[in-house]
């Protein structure tokens with residue numbers, strides 16, 4: 001499971017994670033938690049599943065908080081007795097990330113870079129605080145306020161019952177891109193779409209104006 005999650009940006013509360021771990025453990029399963037949006041948490045406790053147990057598998061990457069999407073470098077924290085077997089799988093599946101990516105990742109871990117990354121996180125929060133009410137004002141419904149990542153998963157049934165075609169038209173006619181709900185599973189997928197606030201505030205404002213114009217035209 002992923003926390004913060006894509007596409008909702010929500011965090012799994014610690015007590016629910018603990019309950020999930022208890023159930024999985026009872027069934028002799030393994031809990032794998034994807035924490036790729038760690039560091040991109042707004043006004044909530046930014047924690048790790050490893051606080052709960054060393055027996056949890058945690059996946060992370062330089063793609064989000066570190067802004068290194070495409071460099072193909074990440075990491076796993078695994079129970080000590082799994083290191084050897086995972087090492088052997090990694091050796092056979094991908095061997096190693098590119099050397100240049102590894103050096104870039106080392107630099108990303110310095111305290112100097114962290115100052116910049118935390119400023120970037122604060123900018124993401126400002127964008128969320130703009131985009132969420134702006135979308136709600138247009139008529140989108142957002143069931144849960146995102147506390148992390150950089151997405152808003154919105155109900156768009158006021159405008160369409162086919163978010164895939166609707167998003168396609170919005171892209172073709174207004175140049176605004178969103179991800180349709182079907183990208184994330186079946187549940188009410190046609191009534192939902194995901195907005196990413198990975199662009200500047202200025203661009204987000206332009207996008208809101210364009211969505212507004214698009215809705216009025218339909």
Ligand SMILES: Cc1ncc(COP(=O)(O)O)c(C=O)c1O
Pocket residue numbers: 002005006034036061062063069070073074
């Ligand atoms: C929850 C989650 N996990 C993993 C990934 C993949 O990231 P990477 O670039 O490290 O392959 C994404 C990318 O959007 C994501 O949202």
